[in-house]
Amino acid sequence: KTANKFINALETLPLGCFLVNENQQIYYINKQFTFLFGYTIDDVSNIDKWFDNAFTNEQYRTKIIEDWKNNCDILSDGSSKNITQLFQVSTKTGKILTIESRMSMFEGELLVLFNDITFQKKAEEALLETKELFKNLIEFAPEAMVVNNLHGKYLIVNNAFTKLTSYTPHDILGKKIEAISLFANPKDELQIKETLNKKLKILNFETSIS
Numbered sequence: 120k121t122a123n124k125f126i127n128a129l130e131t132l133p134l135g136c137f138l139v140n141e142n143q144q145i146y147y148i149n150k151q152f153t154f155l156f157g158y159t160i161d162d163v164s165n166i167d168k169w170f171d172n173a174f175t176n177e178q179y180r181t182k183i184i185e186d187w188k189n190n191c192d193i194l195s196d197g198s199s200k201n202i203t204q205l206f207q208v209s210t211k212t213g214k215i216l217t218i219e220s221r222m223s224m225f226e227g228e229l230l231v232l233f234n235d236i237t238f239q240k241k242a243e244e245a246l247l248e249t250k251e252l253f254k255n256l257i258e259f260a261p262e263a264m265v266v267n268n269l270h271g272k273y274l275i276v277n278n279a280f281t282k283l284t285s286y287t288p289h290d291i292l293g294k295k296i297e298a299i300s301l302f303a304n305p306k307d308e309l310q311i312k313e314t315l316n317k318k319l320k321i322l323n324f325e326t327s328i329s
Contacts, residue, residue, distance in 0.1 A: 125225075129147075129149045130149050130150060132149060132151060132232070133151060134151060134232045134234050135149065135151045135152035135153075135154070135232070135233035135235075136152060136230065136232045136233065137149075137152060137163070137230075137231055138225075138229065138230055138231075139166060139228060139229040140228050141227065141228065143165055143166040143167070145163050145164055145165055145166060145168075145169060146164075148163065152233065155210070155216070155233060156210045156211060157210050157211030157212055158173075158211050162211065166187070170183060170184055170187075172209070172211070173209055174206075174207075174208070174209065175209045179207070190204070191222075191229070194222060194224045195224070200223060200224075201221050201222060201223035202222045202223075203219065203220070204219070204220050204221075204222070205217065205236075206218055206220070216235050216237045217235070217236050217237045217239075217240045218235060218237075219233075219234045219236050220234070254275060257275050257277050258275070258277045258278065259277070259278070260277055260279060261279060262279055263277065263279040263282075263283040263284070264277045264279065264280060265291075267296065269315075271296040271312065272294065272295050273291045273295075274292070275292075276288050276291055276292065283328075284301065284328060286299065286301075296308055296311075296312070300329055301328050301329065302326055302327070302328060302329065303326070303327040303329045304326065307324075307326040310324075311326075
């Protein structure tokens with residue numbers, strides 16, 4: 120009854136999973152596993168079949184197998200209760216998914232959970248690319264430009280700013296506005312801060328720099 124309850128619980132998981140016995144036989148996969156990867160229990164009835172199907176690049180597969188063996192040893196001797204790993208999996212249709220897996224021991228057998236984070240990773244990569252593009256646009260702009268966070272700390276200064284003020288990135292990055300005597304009139308600095316805190320933007324503000 121306990122085993123049946125456990126299997127029933129695995130069937131309701133939003134994550135793919137399989138169970139591996141001491142002979143490295145995969146004797147159970149849940150519905151989400153097949154939904155994610157397209158493989159049935161016949162396709163991956165043992166761990167070698169899983170490796171052959173899911174990791175088609177031989178060099179990459181060799182690394183995954185080494186990691187698997189090391190992780191099994193770690194879990195077997197009790198050094199860790201679970202192990203999380205990221206890897207690329209080939210589905211039955213040839214699609215490549217970025218998977219976060221978690222291995223753990225359950226009554227002497229291995230339970231492996233699979234979470235598809237492909238969209239998340241692509242979003243993170245797109246965000247990094249956007250940040251890099253934004254940084255390049257600032258740095259190579261013909262006009263003097265800086266980027267500060269909400270606390271006034273300088274995050275980016277461009278070449279035109281350095282030419283105008285003689286402040287280099289080394290001089291200014293990581294420091295707050297008040298630490299740099301940039302404005303000829305200190306009241307301008309205060310007004311800029313107050314306006315940004317209230318409206319989150321400031322346009323056409325004229326000032327003089329020292």
